[in-house]
Amino acid sequence: MKRITIVVAALVLAAAAFAAWGTAAPGGKVAALAGPTAAPKKPAKPKLPALPSDVKKRKKWLIGVKCDFAPFGFIDVRGNNDGYDVQVARRFATLAFGSKKKVDFTCVTTPSRIPTLMSRRVDIIVSTLTWTQARSEQIDFSIPYYSATGRLLVPNSSAVRIGSLGGKTIVTTRGAIYATWTSNCFKNSTLLQVDSPALAVAAVKDGRADTFMFDDAFLLGVATQDRDLRLTGDKFLNVPWGIGIRKGDTATARWVNAALRYMKKKDEFVKILKANAPARLVGDFLDNVPRPKNNFAYPVGKDVASICP
Template sequence: MVVGAVMALALAAGCSSSGGSHPAAGSDGSTAAVGGPVDVGAPLPAEVESRGKLTVGVKCDYPPFGYIDESSKNAGFEIDIAHRMASYAFGDPDALTLTCVTGSNRVSFLTSKRIDLIEATMNYTPERARTIDFSTPYFASGVKLLVPKNSPITSFRQLAGKSVISTSGATASLWLTRCMKDVKQTLFTQTSQALSALNQNRGAAFAQDDTLLLDLAAKNPGLKVVGDAKADSPWGMGVRKGDTRMLAWVNGALAHMQKSDYFWSEFRKTVTDPSVQRQFATYVPRPGRGLAYPSGSTVQC
């Protein structure tokens, strides 16, 4: 997967940034000069409006979705979506505070009101939906394996009895816990730590979302992605349980982006390899074609 910047390693979780400068969105979802807020069909919650900024929890070590680029700014597909939401809310794409979160702390950051919403590569699961409310989906992915090029491992079933690297709170870790009880997990909070552990042979494989692993394999020629996708499900943004006003506004903003085909156009800007674009063409909502959460458990063994 080709992206416009290189992932920063050894990133400290919990940092905050206002991000880079982005053009605002016009009323039709197109790029326009900074202007007034955009009506998305639901009012912005008064608490957020009075503050004058959105506070969004994002990944900072997860290219091409959310990472810190070489100029030390937040970048990626999800970051661009966050800026677009700030444009809708305040007419200013930089009316935004981006807070770095990890798989293990993103929900606690939300419930403790350190952030207004989570936009951090979060797969929908019924278990998570008992704690937070999910927006409509804006992307989808599944879990695969990153292994050394010379590894004989080609599938999950070959991991039995082995040590596998993953990240705390990630869907990959949840699936391994439920479906491969004889696997010993070595857990980290950051992608850079997990990648270093794999390169140091501290595990037979690194289990994580396929989109991230494809990017890591492209940047690390000694690694490859293997295995059939497990626990594949859409990603949603998370808001506090019962916060109906925030959920309605977020869903309205996402519907506005879908109608203008913003997700697909932005994904193609972030991921420029046409062959990879074709692989993920059905992973984003587009006009007249949305994504839907599964009715049952997403962690099927």
């Protein structure tokens, strides 16, 4: 009996120690550690509207970002968040609090990002969020901060094109605009939905799907990297991305939009793009970022996901 008591005590102690260690461990929260920053330090602070009161009180942003979507939101070799979206979020921390560390990141997936925002776990989501009519009824969008185009990734030997998708299996990420578009417009195709873009690439490589329909920036990176895969010439669903904000959270919307307008005026998005896209691909994407003379608009009133080619 005594020995058993000792075993119990040891187990409880071990559990408690793990719990305490976990809470104290730096790895528990994705800390905003050193990472390449694209945005230069501006000596003069821009005039921005007042921060939302809870963000101001907390003295840092809580932002949902992708962790599986290079080069927008991913985990770098040292285990830190990085990418285009992450650096936009870090720029918000600098603009709000003067330090790029004043932000805690939460990893979100395509299907979990809107629920994560709506349940108040984060202040905003900067997570490759394409504007759609259905989403804009659930949450508010900031002004656009990127514009993506849909492309098809296929094996080199494949003859699949946008016009010949009947009977084929199309893979994309769950909750992506391409999933809705496929179920609306390609009723003769099979739709396979997975939780991360990498799993979708694997599905094409392993023959479980004929093509991966997705954002150009991600696919171009894959196609240049992988000698067995290529992009078809088709381009579709050119719709800008916005930052997701809870419905009616006007204070946050006002601040975020002012910050984005400021970054656009200073042409900061190009610098962030250059810091994240491979040098030889930057040229292809210069038109995808907001610039002083490069404006985007959401297709408000049009349900793009049900307009078929």
